[in-house]
Amino acid sequence: MATVSGQTDTRHFRTLFISDVHLGSKAAKTDFLLDFLRTHEADTIFLVGDIVDGWRLKRSWYWPQDCNDVVQKLLRKARKGTRIVYIPGNHDEFLRGFPGTHFGGIEVAERMIHETADGRKYLVLHGDEFDVVVRNARLLAYLGDWAYDTAIAINFLLAGFRRRLGMPYWSFSSWAKQQVKQAVNFIGEFQRVVAEEARRNEVDGVICGHIHHAVMEDIDGIHYINTGDWVESCTAIAEHPDGRFELINWGHLVGAAKPAGRLVMAPVPLTLASIKQEADEDIRAA
Template structure:
C-alpha cells in the first residue's frame, strides 16, 4: 500500500511530455505518492514543439501520466487546473474550458485557506523572446536541448564513477551573467504584475528555475521543472509554501529557502 503525503495544493510545470529529456516516469511516480485537493499544471506539460518533429511520437508513459491524473480526479476528487504555456500553446483555442473537475485556462487566481491571493501564470507572456520572436525562441530551444543532451552524457559518466547527479545546465545558468540577469528581470516583471493587481504573490514556471522568495510584500514562487531538477511547489495545511525535490527513492525533500 502506498502511503501518500497530503498537501492542499501542488503546482507542477515544465514536464515537457514528448521531449526525450522529460522525466515522465519520475513525475508519474511522484503523483502516485501524494494527495491534494488542487493540482495546478502550470504550463509546458505537453511539449508540442517536440512532438511536431519528425520521428517523435506519443508513448505509453505519456498516457500513464494522464491515467494517474484521471485517477486523482475520479478516486480522490482532486481539482485539476491546466494553465497553458508556450510549448503547449496548441491548447490556447480551448481556454477557458471546464468539464467536471478539470479546467484549461490561460491564467488562474489562487485563493488559499488563509485568504491569500496568488496570480498563477506560466510566465511566457513576460518573456519577450517567446512572445515576439517565436523563431528565436525555437532556436533557443534547440540550444537548450543540446545542453540537456550534454547533461545526460555527463551524468552517465558521473553515475559510473559513483558520483551524484549534477545539473550541468543549471550550473551554466548560474555562471552566465546574461542568464542570471534574464532570470532576475523575469522575476521582477512578474512581481510588478502582482503589485499592480494588489495580490499577495505570483506563481509561475517557464524558466526552469524553482524559487520561493519575497520581493518586499510580494511572494514569488516558481515550480521549476521535470526535465532537470524534478521539483514541485507544495502548500501545507498551515498555508506555508515549500519547494520539494523528488529523487528515485520516492522521497520528497523540502528545500530550505
C-alpha cells in the same frame, strides 16, 4: 507497485503546483513524476504550463508509454475528485484556445487567482508572456529550444559517465542555463516583471513556471514562487492545510537507476480529442 524513491506513505496537501513537464520530450522525467504523483495527493492540482511539449512533438513524434501513464494518472485523480486546473504555457499553447473548457474533468484557464487557506491571494500563470524572447522573437526562441535540447543530450552522457565513476549527479544543462541567464540578468529581470504583474492584480503573490528555476522568495513585498520543472530539477510547490507553502525537491532521484522495464510507444497517437473521449468514457463508466 514499488516506487523510484522507495517512499510508500502518501502525503496529502491542500494544493499542488507542477509545471514544465514537457511530455513528448526525451528529457521529460516521467518516471520520477509518476513516482511523485503516486505518493502525493491534493484537493487541487495546478498544472502551470508546458505539461505537453507541442514544439518538440511538431518536429518529431515521441510519445512513450510513460507519457500516457502521466496523463492517465492525472485523469484518474480528477475522476476521484481532485480539482485539476491546466494553465497552458508556450510549449502547449494549443490549449490556450480552450479557456473554460473541461477535458475529462481537467479545467483549462489562461490564468487564475488562487486563495490560500489563510486568506492570501496568488496570481497563477505560466509566465512566458513576460519572456521577451518568447514574446517578440519566436524564431530565436525555437533556436534556444534546440540549444537546450543539445545541452540535455550532453547532460545525459555526462550523467552516465559520472554514475560509472561513482560520482554524484550534476546537471550540465542546468549549469549552462544558469551561467548564460545570470550573465544577462534574465532570471532576476523575469522575477521582477512577474512580481510587478502580481502587484498590478492587487494580490499577495505569484506562482509561475517557465524558466525552470524553482524558488520561493519575497520581491518588494510580493511573494514570488516558481515551481521549477520536471526535466532537470524535478520540483513542485505544495500548499499545506494551514496555507504554508513548501518547495518539494524530487531532484535527489535524478540520476538514480531507472526502474526495470522498457518504454513502449503508444500504438495510436494520443490527441486532445482522444484524451477527452477516453476520460469522458471513464467518468461515465465510474
